[in-house]
Amino acid sequence: MTPLPALAVVVPLLMAAAISALNPLLRRRRRVLDGAAILTSAAVAVMLAVIMVKAAHGEVIYWFAGFRPAHGAAIGIDFAAGPLSAGLACLAAVLVTASMTFSWRYFERVATYYHVLMLTFLAGMTGFCLTGDIFDLFVWFELMGVSAYALTAYRPEERGPLQGALNFAITNSVGAYLSLSGIALIYGRTGALNMAQIGAAISRHRPDGLVVIAFLLIITGLLIKGAIVPFHLWLPDAHAVAPTPVCVLFSGVMVELGLYGAARVYWSMFGTALGHRAAITGILLTLGLLTAVLGALYCVRERHIKRLLAFSTISHAGIFLAGIALLTPLGLAGVAVYVAGHALVKASLFLCTGIVLHRLGSVNESSLHGRARHLRITGVVFTVAALGLADLPWFATFAGKGWIEASASVRGMAWITVLLILSSALVGGAVLRVAGGVFYGLGDPPAEDPQMAEQSSEETSETVADKGRTPLTMIIPAAVLAAAALAVGLIPDLGRTVQAAAVRFQDQAGYNAAVLAGRHLAHPAALFPAGDSGITAASVASGVGSAAGALVLAFLGLYWRRLPLLRRGFEPGAGLGGPIRAFQSGVINDYVTWIVAGVACVGGVLALTLR
Amino acid sequence: MAFFPFVVVVWILAVGLYGMVTSRHLMHLIMCLIVVQSSTYVLLLGVGYKTGAVAPYFFDIPVHTPAVDPVVQALALTDVVVEAAVTALLLAFAIQAHKRFGTLDPHELVQLKG
Amino acid sequence: MAVQAVVTPYSVSPGLMDVLQVTILVLVAAGATAVVLTRDPVRQVIVLSGYGLLMAVLFLAFQAPDVTLSELTVGAVALPILLMLALAKVRKADSVRDRERDGERHGKGDK
Amino acid sequence: MSSRARLWLFLAGMAGLAACYLWGLGGLPGFGHYPGPYGDIINRIAVGQTNATGVVSAVNFEYRGFDTVGEEFILFAAATGVATVLRHLRGERERPARDEAADRDAPPTSSAIRLSTLMLAGPTVVLGWWLASHAQTTPSGGFQGGIVLATAFILIYLAGQFLAFKRFSPVDVTDAVEAVGAGGFAAVGVTAVAMGLPYLTNFLGLGSKPGAVSSSGTIALISFFVGMEVAAAFVLMISELLDQTLLIGQES
Numbered sequence A: 001m002t003p004l005p006a007l008a009v010v011v012p013l014l015m016a017a018a019i020s021a022l023n024p025l026l027r028r029r030r031r032v033l034d035g036a037a038i039l040t041s042a043a044v045a046v047m048l049a050v051i052m053v054k055a056a057h058g059e060v061i062y063w064f065a066g067f068r069p070a071h072g073a074a075i076g077i078d079f080a081a082g083p084l085s086a087g088l089a090c091l092a093a094v095l096v097t098a099s100m101t102f103s104w105r106y107f108e109r110v111a112t113y114y115h116v117l118m119l120t121f122l123a124g125m126t127g128f129c130l131t132g133d134i135f136d137l138f139v140w141f142e143l144m145g146v147s148a149y150a151l152t153a154y155r156p157e158e159r160g161p162l163q164g165a166l167n168f169a170i171t172n173s174v175g176a177y178l179s180l181s182g183i184a185l186i187y188g189r190t191g192a193l194n195m196a197q198i199g200a201a202i203s204r205h206r207p208d209g210l211v212v213i214a215f216l217l218i219i220t221g222l223l224i225k226g227a228i229v230p231f232h233l234w235l236p237d238a239h240a241v242a243p244t245p246v247c248v249l250f251s252g253v254m255v256e257l258g259l260y261g262a263a264r265v266y267w268s269m270f271g272t273a274l275g276h277r278a279a280i281t282g283i284l285l286t287l288g289l290l291t292a293v294l295g296a297l298y299c300v301r302e303r304h305i306k307r308l309l310a311f312s313t314i315s316h317a318g319i320f321l322a323g324i325a326l327l328t329p330l331g332l333a334g335v336a337v338y339v340a341g342h343a344l345v346k347a348s349l350f351l352c353t354g355i356v357l358h359r360l361g362s363v364n365e366s367s368l369h370g371r372a373r374h375l376r377i378t379g380v381v382f383t384v385a386a387l388g389l390a391d392l393p394w395f396a397t398f399a400g401k402g403w404i405e406a407s408a409s410v411r412g413m414a415w416i417t418v419l420l421i422l423s424s425a426l427v428g429g430a431v432l433r434v435a436g437g438v439f440y441g442l443g444d445p446p447a448e449d450p451q452m453a454e455q456s457s458e459e460t461s462e463t464v465a466d467k468g469r470t471p472l473t474m475i476i477p478a479a480v481l482a483a484a485a486l487a488v489g490l491i492p493d494l495g496r497t498v499q500a501a502a503v504r505f506q507d508q509a510g511y512n513a514a515v516l517a518g519r520h521l522a523h524p525a526a527l528f529p530a531g532d533s534g535i536t537a538a539s540v541a542s543g544v545g546s547a548a549g550a551l552v553l554a555f556l557g558l559y560w561r562r563l564p565l566l567r568r569g570f571e572p573g574a575g576l577g578g579p580i581r582a583f584q585s586g587v588i589n590d591y592v593t594w595i596v597a598g599v600a601c602v603g604g605v606l607a608l609t610l611r
Numbered sequence B: 001m002a003f004f005p006f007v008v009v010v011w012i013l014a015v016g017l018y019g020m021v022t023s024r025h026l027m028h029l030i031m032c033l034i035v036v037q038s039s040t041y042v043l044l045l046g047v048g049y050k051t052g053a054v055a056p057y058f059f060d061i062p063v064h065t066p067a068v069d070p071v072v073q074a075l076a077l078t079d080v081v082v083e084a085a086v087t088a089l090l091l092a093f094a095i096q097a098h099k100r101f102g103t104l105d106p107h108e109l110v111q112l113k114g
Numbered sequence C: 001m002a003v004q005a006v007v008t009p010y011s012v013s014p015g016l017m018d019v020l021q022v023t024i025l026v027l028v029a030a031g032a033t034a035v036v037l038t039r040d041p042v043r044q045v046i047v048l049s050g051y052g053l054l055m056a057v058l059f060l061a062f063q064a065p066d067v068t069l070s071e072l073t074v075g076a077v078a079l080p081i082l083l084m085l086a087l088a089k090v091r092k093a094d095s096v097r098d099r100e101r102d103g104e105r106h107g108k109g110d111k
Numbered sequence D: 001m002s003s004r005a006r007l008w009l010f011l012a013g014m015a016g017l018a019a020c021y022l023w024g025l026g027g028l029p030g031f032g033h034y035p036g037p038y039g040d041i042i043n044r045i046a047v048g049q050t051n052a053t054g055v056v057s058a059v060n061f062e063y064r065g066f067d068t069v070g071e072e073f074i075l076f077a078a079a080t081g082v083a084t085v086l087r088h089l090r091g092e093r094e095r096p097a098r099d100e101a102a103d104r105d106a107p108p109t110s111s112a113i114r115l116s117t118l119m120l121a122g123p124t125v126v127l128g129w130w131l132a133s134h135a136q137t138t139p140s141g142g143f144q145g146g147i148v149l150a151t152a153f154i155l156i157y158l159a160g161q162f163l164a165f166k167r168f169s170p171v172d173v174t175d176a177v178e179a180v181g182a183g184g185f186a187a188v189g190v191t192a193v194a195m196g197l198p199y200l201t202n203f204l205g206l207g208s209k210p211g212a213v214s215s216s217g218t219i220a221l222i223s224f225f226v227g228m229e230v231a232a233a234f235v236l237m238i239s240e241l242l243d244q245t246l247l248i249g250q251e252s
Helices: A005-022 A028-057 A083-103 A113-128 A134-152 A159-190 A195-202 A208-227 A234-239 A243-274 A278-301 A305-325 A330-359 A376-390 A396-410 A414-438 A450-457 A470-489 A493-506 A508-517 A537-562 A574-585 A589-611 B004-022 B028-048 B070-101 C002-007 C014-037 C041-061 C065-106 D003-025 D038-050 D055-063 D064-085 D111-133 D142-159 D162-168 D169-195 D216-243
Strands: A061-063 A080-083
Touching: A005 A028, A005 A061, A005 A080, A005 A113, A005 D064, A005 D169, A028 A061, A028 A080, A028 A083, A028 A537, A080 A083, A080 A113, A080 A508, A080 D216, A083 A243, A083 A330, A083 A470, A113 A134, A113 D064, A134 A159, A134 A195, A134 A208, A134 A243, A134 A537, A134 B070, A159 A208, A159 A589, A159 B028, A159 D003, A195 A243, A195 C002, A195 C065, A208 A243, A208 A305, A208 A589, A208 D064, A234 A243, A234 A305, A234 A450, A234 D038, A243 A330, A243 A508, A278 A305, A278 A330, A278 A414, A278 B028, A305 A330, A330 A376, A330 A396, A330 A450, A330 A470, A376 A396, A376 A470, A376 A537, A396 A414, A396 A493, A396 A537, A396 D216, A414 A537, A450 B028, A450 C014, A470 A574, A493 D055, A537 D055, A589 D003, A589 D038, B004 B028, B004 C014, B004 D003, B028 B070, B028 C014, B028 C065, B070 C065, B070 D038, B070 D055, B070 D064, B070 D142, B070 D169, B070 D216, C014 C041, C041 C065, C065 D142, D038 D055, D055 D064, D055 D216, D064 D142, D064 D216, D111 D142, D111 D216, D142 D162, D162 D216, D169 D216
Parallel strands: none
Antiparallel strands: A061 A080
16 A cells, blocks of 8 residues: 555645744745745645556555455545546646745745645645545545635735635635535434445435435535635635735635535445436536636626636636536546646636736736736736637647537537637636736726726735846746646547546446455446547637637727727626626625525425435 | 434524624624534534443443444544634634724625625 | 543433433523624623533533533633634724724823 | 625525425434444444544544544644734734723732632643543543643733743744644654554554553554644634734724
8 A cells, every 4th residue: 555645645734844843943044945845745746646647547545544444334534546636636736836936936025824824725635635535525625725714814914815815714614514514414324434435325225305415515515615606706805815826726726626526525425326317417517507607707897817817717617517517427527627727727827917916016907008018928928828718729728628518519418518618708808808908008908997996906015016027936837837738738648548537536336346345347337438539620619719709809808999889988788787796795794695595596406306 | 302403403503694694793703603613513413322322431331331423523523623723713814804994894894896 | 530420321311311402402502592693792702602511511411521521622711712812802903993083083182 | 785685585595405404304313323333333343443442532543533633734724824814014013011091001910810820720731631641541632631731821821911921832932832743643644654554553552451541552642742732723823812912003
């Protein structure tokens, strides 16, 4: 039994403890501190990559303290790493490495706290991905959460971070407690906490109220983390104000981890019991598409660049959930690759925004108009990453979305392609509009919305503005990440490998055998046959279409005032401002209300359709 | 009696959430969150209870005495630690929020919206 | 020894245990309601502390002495201390601000 | 959203949520009928396997010890987070200890309070220590012991002044103790890995007799580290909050 899975969590924890213990010594030795954190996260990334490669031939199972299950009952905690879970954890470690490198010259003054919290955050994400125990999942979820709340409020001298951290912490805590209630419910039925064992126990019977509601409560907490409408309201508050290197992790992996958790819980525990019914697809698909479109619309009207990127993350989270909802191996494989590609380009976009903030001291699209012309390399990287976000071939995002769409049309739901292209184009258009306006000075500066100007003006103390040149430690991670998104899309045979991993992820019987009996099934039984993961004309058309749509929308966004048909002063959708603002109100009472109402709606539909 | 403890669980959750939704003071809201979490303790210990069984300590009783489930108690202990940790962090946020906003009314603690 | 009294349940008959549990559960439900309905934070901390105490008793009746101890130390002592400290800070800041505002209004000659 | 709309939306949602939740709870086997098997298996094997008579501690520090690693680091991250958020910012300084109302020095703590709290501090430390070192035998453990130890520091604060409290718990030392506690726990597990065993395997001798204080190997050791971590984390969080009450400046 290789100790790597345990070490991937424990090493960052030990390093965090060591840094904290040596606080007085390290406080003034920034370089030692940075170096230790970067090396630790890079080492974790390597460990996870090794696990990922090993897991390609069968789940890597690790029983803590050596308590192996006897007669199908687990008495200890296990890590069960498949290629997808190890891959997602590896992605998290890579992003932590990149953002720690970026932070090398970024923060004006930084205590050891930042490094400690980043490392505990990394450990939480890794443990969350690898664990095979439902309560252990909750523990790492909370470690991830607590570290993330604290990192959000890293600049407590400003208002925005405090609002963001409070709303983030309170909504996610409510979600975590609902999840814990679901865990207690399912434990009260099965007397087990191991996901495989629970799955085996509940799949013997028809699903009843307890199983349905336990599923509902557990995924609620995860969907809150995954920013699915109407549980998404905390996200723009938190992502817009956290330090930029932290935003990379929030948007790049933390949100996706919530959705991964929902998929894991479904495929390892509830899938067989609930019977993979059309109702599950229907509910998750509805939530996903609603999120994708709503997030994209909010994204387009935003002027605060970090917040704009946050809304684009919501939109993409919706696309991911829609892909998961298809329940097919090809759909899941598409989501996996899309998540990787999205994480890389989104991280690159955030890092470029960080460079702009570092050099020009603002993240307000209106006031930055044309002011970043001299940041040529940053502009190129930002534009390339924005095109990647719009699913331009052959970015990884393009491959992933192509498979989701292919899988949808096999399942007879080709119409969702339209919505996916629409939301990709809207999001890509908004980000390209920023690129064109800020880095190239195209078009007219957008009208200054006084409220948004006030919101953006606050971003000052994160980094000292107006440095002479961009440090290499900032631009290199951004460029490498954007290039990696392209490279991942060009890996030969990617489709077959990832789809094989997705088939295994969805094979509950195989997972059970691997965890509880230590056996590996040679031929996993797929619920839906594996689809064709080749690049088809339809997928190229869709990728090119959304990228072209994004360019057109960006052009319209920059030049619409000059169009002859529109008279000056016309604001599209101006009348909608009221309801839009009322929904995203920033008031925590509203957010909790929406959570309660959302759970009730999803629960009601589940109850009516699954009984 | 068979389901009364679980009805209490739902009641605690409901009043806790009601408090959070109607709260006009962040400290009040944080304490309501504590109430929401306390419903999970009652649920956890409730599902692990066995009528007539002893606490799982075999210091001075024979090892084979029927005992209640020790696992949920360990889970509840973890839950209590999480409660303490999250509350402490929220209080720190609240103190700083009060300095910046000059109030703890959740309706006024809004810098970003729309 | 006090610990023995905790771990030996035989002194309470099952029927009595039921009555005890139901009574405490009712009190806990009422306690939760009281915590939520107490809108003044300082009073609420005290009510919350009492609620923690009730929960501790409930856990004892659920045969969970370990959780009882934790709930006593955290719910009834440590958290109320943290909450009180935070409230003290907030109220002090309020009073300082009020005094400054008064000072501005009346001018400095009042002292 | 207006308060009224919010309340109605909440009430409707809460009615639905409560109905769902009750429907789910109705599927439980009923109060007092724990179905097993997890807890029953543990109750059957724990004492024989670990020599710990406190089975909850055996679960916490051995069978599900890895959960507790995560739990300790949640507390650790929270304490670090509190220190991060409440760190002294530009323009903030400590206010001299003065009575605000009358603008004079704070009255000294009466000697009766000083004496009685100091007398309480000793037994409190002993109790905390006892709890932290008896995890394996009776209902106690590092967590409860740690918090009791932390309250001893509060007593010292009551007895004297905050400055004395600070002298007893300088932030750097508390930080270090906390990190050693949390890290020590994680390191006990790594020691097992270094010996070629799975993480957190109980590699120490279990002692000869169940229920002895020196029994149960790493359970006692881990409980000690947890006690350290918890005590330091709470002292740190309390002193950070206390510190805030002495701060002025940069209020908006």
